[in-house]
């Protein structure tokens with residue numbers, strides 16, 4: 001059984017919701033990422049979603065977009081992200097790690113080369129924001145052969161037939177984007193989330209996690225009740241940005257700061 | 272003159288591209304986040320419905336004639352021809368269109384589509400500001416709210432156009448992310464569109480972006496080539512031997528080229544911005560010195576580094592300063608139908624000055640790249656041969672840039 005399946009299985013048995021935490025690799029420095037990943041797990045994260053820095057992250061709001069810029073400023077790349085995961089696996093063989101990014105860096109490395117390195121590093125799944133099912137056939141096939149999950153987004157604008165098309169190709173879990181907007185926006189509509197998640201669930205047995213617009217324990221709690229888990233990103237990245245702006249260079253400080261946020265959300269989710 | 276590269280691929284049916292999913296060979300497609308799929312599906316369905324609708328076409332033709340001032344002349348540049356020596360040089364005068372560039376052909380078309388959707392808010396990205404001005408213009412005419420995203424860098428380079436847009440009632444939103452130029456303006460427009468997709472129509476300014484944009488921008492701009500073909504036959508009694516157009520995203524070029532693609536005797540040259548020179552790496556010529564990748568919703572040739580990051584481009588002309596290119600051009604390059612060449616900043620500047628002096632026509636710096644290449648090409652051709660150069664826009668907007676190079680404060 002894949003790490004992601006195992007993780008959702010054991011969460012289901014415990015009656016708990018999944019907490020998926022997103023940070024950008026190399027933000028604000030390469031040596032910050034590994035301690036932050038371990039801290040996310042220690043404070044209650046179930047699945048790590050590691051952003052691959054890209055020059056043109058056009059699905060991201062200003063907060064995460066700047067994180068990509070900070071990471072790129074010292075040349076963090078897909079190669080580094082794979083190296084971080086490999087290092088992470090040296091001491092954590094249970095926590096699923098998902099790489100989230102844009103198509104171009106992966107294509108530049110080449111599907112075969114990327115997947116070989118990703119498998120070797122211990123990556124469990126990939127989410128390419130700008131690679132919808134219509135364009136993902138070849139990549140999906142490659143991932144399948146390597147037993148890696150291809151994670152897809154569904155949005156409030158996805159029609160029922162679209163939901164079907166996406167769930168047919170998807171693996172791991174469905175990432176439901178809670179709002180029309182970029183990452184970090186604030187217009188979360190719980191009613192619409194409920195309606196769409198219900199519809200998606202009628203189409204697939206995959207777990208459904210909800211992301212975009214979740215910023216604290218309360219908003220996490222609200223959507224967790226309707227789904228199998230939540231994704232948090234911008235709140236964490238915001239905190240990292242604040243420390244980076246102060247010129248903080250000690251990785252332990254970053255690790256401690258994200259822990260505080262995750263612990264609060266974990267507590268709200270487990271209530 | 273190089274031999275016509277189309278002779279070895281007679282089998283290509285140009286009317287069959289793109290395919291149903293927007294692919295031009297391996298290029299094009301729809302690489303966007305899930306939220307936008309529905310908006311693109313909706314746009315595609317609307318365009319399929321209206322494309323062959325006589326009423327829609329009649330309205331488009333009417334607007335082009337009465338508002339834009341089409342047809343634009345095909346002008347024989349006699350003195351320029353004589354001074355250059357070689358083939359006869361004709362200018363397709365898109366600079367004479369309302370707002371001073373070819374960009375308005377497309378914004379008229381997309382605004383008509385927007386009107387049919389009932390959406391009241393228009394967004395656009397702009398580099399040189401010509402597309403921003405053309406969008407603000409049609410928005411004013413239709414009474415639509417208009418927001419134009421423009422890189423901070425370009426706002427400095429093209430301050431006249433920024434002010435024009437404001438006078439037209441548009442809001443110009445400075446983009447400070449990334450390289451602060453056209454590509455970042457396009458990212459920002461896509462972010463806005465994802466957020467306001469219910470009430471917003473995105474008017475893309477070139478034949479790039481996710482399907483169906485490359486197709487519909489091409490179709491709207493093809494009026495250039497249809498006219499030029501007709502005018503050439505009527506005025507000269509034959510088809511031209513060569514076409515030359517500058518390529519930023521590639522909309523003026525595809526507009527001129529497309530109606531001639533099946534005319535095998537017509538050679539075509541797309542002129543990219545060579546910046547400081549191809550060998551310096553500081554240019555905006557992905558078809559000359561890039562590799563295929565995925566950006567802004569389509570697969571196409573791009574300027575990128577070994578990690579797949581899009582790199583900063585350089586061109587003296589803001590309208591060509593873009594790391595990608597419309598996907599149809601990538602395909603036309605690969606199948607060998609069109610030759611893609613590059614002209615450096617200096618050469619474009621010299622052509623700007625020369626055409627202004629010998630013809631009294633001041634070309635946009637973008638168009639000056641085509642002018643410069645046409646001079647080189649003409650010299651290699653016979654005097655009984657004929658070249659049509661797409662004069663995509665007028666140079667008024669660039670006067671401050673040129674003055675700055677001359678060390679003059681206007």
Ligand SMILES: Cc1ncc(COP(=O)(O)O)c(C=O)c1O
Nearest residue numbers: 401519520521522523590637664
């Ligand atoms: C006058 C003019 N020509 C050419 C271009 C380049 O665009 P395209 O390659 O889409 O024609 C621009 C873009 O701003 C322009 O203003």
